[in-house]
Structures are given as structure tokens and as C-alpha cells.
Amino acid sequence: MSDTGPIDPRTGYPLWYEDVTGTRLDLAWQRDDPRTPVIADLNESGTLRGIANFPGESFYVTAEAELPLGGGGQDGEVRVVLALEATFATEDVVDGEQIVFGRIRFRVRDGRPETTYTLTHPYGTVQATTDDRGRVTATEDIGLAPLDFTGALGGQIAPFLQWTSDPALPEGYIGDGATEHTITGSPFNTNYVLVEGPGAGTAGADSDPNDPGNPDKVYTDQFVVYTDQFVLQGRIATIHGAEITRAVYSQAAAGAVMVEVFARSVPGQQLGVSLGGGPETPLQGGNTPNYLSRISAGSTVPTQVTVTNRTDLVALPVTVGVTDAVAITQADYDSTNQTLTVSAISTDQSGVPALTVTGRGGLSGPVGVFALDAPPSTVTVVSAAGGTSTAIVRIVA
Template sequence: MKKWKTLSTSCAILAVLVLFGFAGDSHGTLSAVSTQLTPPQFATLDLPSPGTSTGFPRWYQDSLGQALDLCLSAALSPNVVPVPGTPPALMCLVDPPLLFPDNPLSWPTNFPDEAFWFAADASITLPQGGALYVAAIEAAFANEVAAVGDQISFARIRIRVDIPEPGGTYIVTHPYGVNVFNNVAPGIRAINFTSDVGVSPGIPGNPPTPPNFNGALFGAIGPFLNRTLDGVTPALIPVGAELFIGDPNIDQLVIGSPFGTNFFRIEGPNIGGPGVNVVQTNLFRIAGKVFTDPLPTPLVLDRAGYSRSATGIDVSVFASSAPTATVEVSGLGIPPSTFLASDGAGKFFGMIRDLAAVPSPTTVTASRPGDAPTSLTTTPVDLVDITKAEFNMTTDILTVEANSSDTGTGANAVTLTAVGFGPLTSTAGVGSLTVPVASGLPPASVTVTSSAGGVDTHPVTIIPDDVITITAASYQTRGSTWTVSGTGSEPGNTITVNLGISAIGSTIVDAAGAWRLAVRNSLVIPGPGAVVSAVSSQGGQATRAVIIR
């Protein structure tokens, strides 16, 4: 295996993650353009274990339940006869090979620059040179030397092929998909493709950000390949008390491809010599140490919330686990053996009704036969829902309205706060806030938090400037009749016309942007020099002198 740092950017492999994770960087040298993998790839790895004293995950598990330890064993191959004066044939691939019996592993002073949870190599000898295929889940270091915070892991697919005359389009089929390389010119390593998905070292700081090892889940690897003798069942290799999926020192048949393509095949012009357009090998060298300790049952606590009503407190718990797991919730006031309902696909839900108080903490425990139970604790929080977030460009007023699922009053009342703008005036979990924004610029969104832990964020709706005019204003003394008309930029807005503090009447801006108010027998009587004002429901204002007839 070559150092990952020697690679430059290539192309990322699209993948779908079984549970969750994030995409890492992709590194490699691509001298021939590769189309996207077909059929589509699925990252059928499950989550890695928590870190160990080395800072790496102890294991990665595939979607079929097989977990592989970070292979750091000094076990010797039972298939290779030792030769005095030569390095031993180890069952684990490490670089440099530090794990000699007289040179034991220690962190970080005697630790390999590269190690593997899983590795599979295949090679084909060609008239013009050769071809190499690598699939691996690899442990390495950002600066190629064992150091705290520099740990990285990634899923690697590497394809290197020497191409004969005249070149052309070549199709490479392997256990984890198909790559098509178009218009490849002849030459040594004319196909030179590497994709490393999931590289993510820690980030120095105070405190530092630790490495994240979920990125490898986005690669194309999974399920793990295993050695087979009959092409149907895995043939694990025991060495002492340890168990291995294969021997990296010898060629062997494998099974485990999600597509049934347990081979390395190249198709293209003259790839195997003049007129030989297909070459293939079914033999791989694979490395991986089986993790034999009980695994923790996977568990993700998606949400724990509560609502308060006149009859008490209802707690809702959402969780994700293995489809075959059982998930139990416990806490103060929760009846024993309260299990969440399962949809059979790994999603779980349960509601505990009419509790006297919010159970803090609430513990959620997932169990699966043969695995160790996993427990997570949390405090349920209320559900906050922002029902209105508006900014009026005319008045520079921000209006926020929100609800809490906790409708308690008095000592049980929650406080809702618009972050950066202040508390909402609230009663029984329903609150509102109207606040001027000094800058005159609207926020893109507002966040409302609750004193009970709930939070919601909502984009702000912008109410545009409302421009209104009064084009005519008259008062007819006979009949005490007002006639006032004008324009408005927002059809549908309400226009209220006033004389001082006295309201004359209201009307609506029509679809054409015009409005008109006519009031007979009005009790509002103007004097000489009177001026009327018009105010829009969105805040627009205008004034005009009154003509008295």
C-alpha cells in the first residue's frame, strides 16, 4: 500500500450512507477520465467504534454485521514457511513492519504509519506490463508520522492499468462496482485512479477538534470481502486466539461483493494482447482481523421531547437502532419495561403519557442478541414552533410569534426568547415579540429558545416598503361628506384616514393600486387649514391639505 499523501485530487465516488457520516476529501492521480461508477455504489459500512488509546476506532462494521479490528497483530501466516533472515509473513499489513516479536507495538513511539481494518489487492500480469486493484479501509496520519490529532481513516479504491496500443475505452469491473475509462492513450499506468474518501484529521485549537472517522462510511467499500474455499461460505483463518478474513501473503478466492462481482476484470482493445479484449482474475490477497468481542448495539437518540397539558406531561422518544434490536426507555415516573415501538427497519418511537414531571435524566437502552447493550441519557425538551417571523421594511419592525409544547403557567411557565432580540411576551406557552431593528436591515432568520431547552429557527418573511399617496382630499359641508382618494403600492392593504386623532374611515387598496374613501354624515368636522393623514396597515403614511366646500 502506498502512502496516501503522495496522491493528488482525483474524483469522488458517489455513495449512499447506511446510517450517517460525512464525505471526506478524495485524493488520487487520474490520467484517464473515469465515468461514475455503475451500478450505483452503496457504502455498506456501519458506524465505527469509539476511539481507543491510539485515537483510532477499534473496529469498523459492515452492513452484514461483520466487524473488523484495526489489524495490528503480530500473528504469522500459517500458509507461509518462515525463511531465516527475511521479515516474517504477517497476517496484518502495516507500513513500516514494526510488529516483529522482538519489537512490540507501542503508541506513539513504535506505531506504523499505515495500518488497515480491511485490505484486498488483486493483480493481473499483462503483455505490456500489469494491472493492480486495491480496496481498503485504511488508518494513517496526516503528516505520515504517528501523532495525536493527526489520525485519519479513509475508504480507498485504486485502479492502475498499463494500456497497450492503440488505447481506447476500458471497462474495469471489481467487487465494489464498475469504472469506465474513456479515450485512454496507451502507456504505463495510463489508467491511474485512486479515490480516498473520508480523510479528516483533527483541527488544532483550544480545545482541539478531534479526528472524525465517519467519513470512510461514504466510500464504496462494503460489505467486507472474505476468503472462501467453495465460493459460497466464508473460510476464516484462525491463528492462535485470533481470527482473520484471509491471508495477505497468498492468493485466494473471495466472496462478499454486493454485486456478486467477486473478481477483477478489464475489458478493452488488446488489453491481454493482440485480439484479447478481456482479462480477469478471481484471486485476491486480503487482510482483516475479525473483532470477536461483543459489539455495542447501535443506538442513535434522534429526539426526546415533551408536552404539558392539564392532565400531565407526555414524553415522546424517537430513536434509531438495528432492526432486530429492542429499545427501552427508563426514568423517574416511567413504568418499568417501557419499550419503544419499531417499524422493523431501524426506527423506534414511544410516548409515555400523563407523567407528573419531566423525567430528568431519561435513559434509552438498545439491546440485541449477542451484542452488548448501549445506553444514552438525555433530558426531554419542549417543542418550540415559530409561527410568524416578519420584518416590515417600512417600519423596520421585526415581529416574532412562537409556541411551546409546554403550556404551563405560574411556576411552570416557560420563557421564550428570540436570540439577539429579547424575550417574547408569553402566556401558557404562546408568545410574541415586536421589536424595532436599529440597522433597518432584516435578519435572514430568527431563532427562538425556550427555558425548557427547546429551540426553533425560521426564515424571516420580508414585508416590502409600502408607499401610499393622497391624491385628493375634500370635505362637503352640506351633507358632512368626506371624499379622500389616493394610491397604494400593496393591493389589499387597509388604508385608514384620520383628521388628527379622529378616524374618518377605512378602505382597501384595489388590484390597480388605487383607493377611495367616501363618508357621508361624518361627525369628524375639519377647520380652516385642516390636513388629513392616511396610514396603511403595513405602515405606509401620507398627508394632504383638505379642500373645504
């Protein structure tokens, strides 16, 4: 995957994930879409930000395949799950514990005991060894830190798969979440599931795609079982949203206030910004994901700004607080005198908010000198008006 979208203020999850082809998929958490049926049942739901029965598990994309497996004392089964899943760090629906992760799961039931099986799937290969009952579940989950939605970008569930064109792909979807279907999109051109293992192909499943006329072909000294049929779910994102990446003010000594708002969305959107509930002003930009507005606020510092994507069919305003900006102009350590000197300024030259070095103390005017036998590698200065800045410490003597 290449990018993750702004946070949906309704759910606390990203509005979409994007792959390298530019395809963006949204989170299918609503229960009223028959083409995105794969969500957790009501017993695992809860209330999230006023949404009743929000699922404990929902998906941006999921592809599943099942096929029979021979070789054991009875007919066995292989199940493969490839998914980009949204859930919570605990078993309960709790705001602040949202996680999104990429999952690859390879499950064998009733195969040969203590036997290694190799799975080839659209995103690579997996090996797993069964226990004494002929069972194993091998799972790789990437991106399990709460609220760190970029972690899932390191997973393998991309580029996104989609149905092949016969029959036609449902408009606005990559699959219908219910029908077994051939797929395309594998970066390795392995748009199938192939399982190698002793006797695997004796349960009557399809054979090696390179030799379809031989159902029990020996393939690298192992029998194989194969399918190119997947149940695939995913919905093309139609709400792109907006994210405020920075909202700062500057105030001259005479009292005039300017507010700078930086925002992010997808290219080609029309974003508007409102200061403290006032009239909306367009943000400039649109050729890239970045947008900007610089607005005169008279002599009053607004407490918050709101940005809304007016291109979206469903407007989802995003509001953040406004702070000053802090610039660290000096962070020098004199090893001879064992002193750390920090200088910083605020963009508020009228209120002149107090500035503090985290863990050290306040600045006297714009400068602070601290006695230390050894310095930290960085210093952070925090303003009483909310701004913050971090700089690398320079050794000067």
C-alpha cells in the same frame, strides 16, 4: 452502501455499514482476530477512549489484488485496493477526528513511461497515466470529513464483495483477510481486475477472461493482464447497538413531567431506556429501525437518559442529555414595516425557560419583534432548557 450504524461509544466510529443486500460489516479494529489481520501497525496506534494501541487505520472491508505487469524495461506490478477505511483527519489517533471513507486505489510500478493504463475492477473503471519512470498511483477517497460518517455512503465500495463458495466462506466473515480467493458481488459482474495497456500481458500473468487461451491477446488494441484472485477482509456485524435520536421532556403547569425518547437500531431489537439511572423500560418498535418510549417521570425533570440494546451479546449503553422541545409558531417578515416577528413555545410550561432567537435576541413572553432591513431565510430559537428549533421565514407584506 445504504446505511450506517449507531456510533460505537467505545471508539466513536459507526458500529457497522450496511449495503443494499442487507449485509452489515463491523469495524475490525481489535488485533486478536486472525481473520481480520489488515490493520495499521503499532507504530501508528494511540490511545482512544481508554483503548490502548488503537490503530491509526482499520477497516470495515478491504479487497486487494496484485498482478505482474509487462511492457516496461523490467517486470512491473499492479496493485488494486478497494476499501472502506476508518482513520483520523491527522496522522495521530485523536478523538473527534474520526473519519470513514471509501477508497479505490490503482497503483502501477515499472510500467511503460508516460503510458495510459485502464483498470477494470468490481466497481467500475479507472484510467491513469504513468510518469517518466513508469509509475502512477490513482486514488479516489470518498467521505473525508471528520465525524460525517454518511459521506462514505456516496462511495463505490458496495455492495460488499465476498468469497465464492468453494471452499466454504468462513462463518461470520466475507473473507479471511489473508488468502487469495475468487470473489462475487460486483454490481457489474466484473469480479476480477483487468488492466489494459501496451505490453501489459507480457509478464506472464493470466489473460483476458473472455479469451483465457491467449495470454497476450490484443484487447481493444492493447495488451491485457488479468486476475480474479483477491485478498478480502470483512466481518459480519453481531453488535447492532442503539442511537438516541431525540430525548425531550414536557412539563405541565402543574408540574407533571413526561419524557419522550426516540431511538434507532436495526429491526427486531429489544431496547431498554433508563431515566437518570432509574429502572429500565422497554421501547416500543422493532418492525422498522425506529423505536420510541414515552415515560412518566413524576415531577422531576431527568438530566439524562440511557438506552441499551439488550439483544446484543455485548451491551453498549448510550447516554444523552434531556432537553425541552421548542415549537416555532410564527416567523413572519413584514417588508413594509421591516420587522421580523417570531413566536415560539417550550414544552416546559412550569419552568417556562427563556427563549432566544439566535443572533437576534430574546423573546418577550412567546413573541419577539426585530427591526431588520432584510430577513434571514430561516430563524433558530434556542431554549434555556436546551431545546432548539428552526423555521423558514415567511414574507407576509
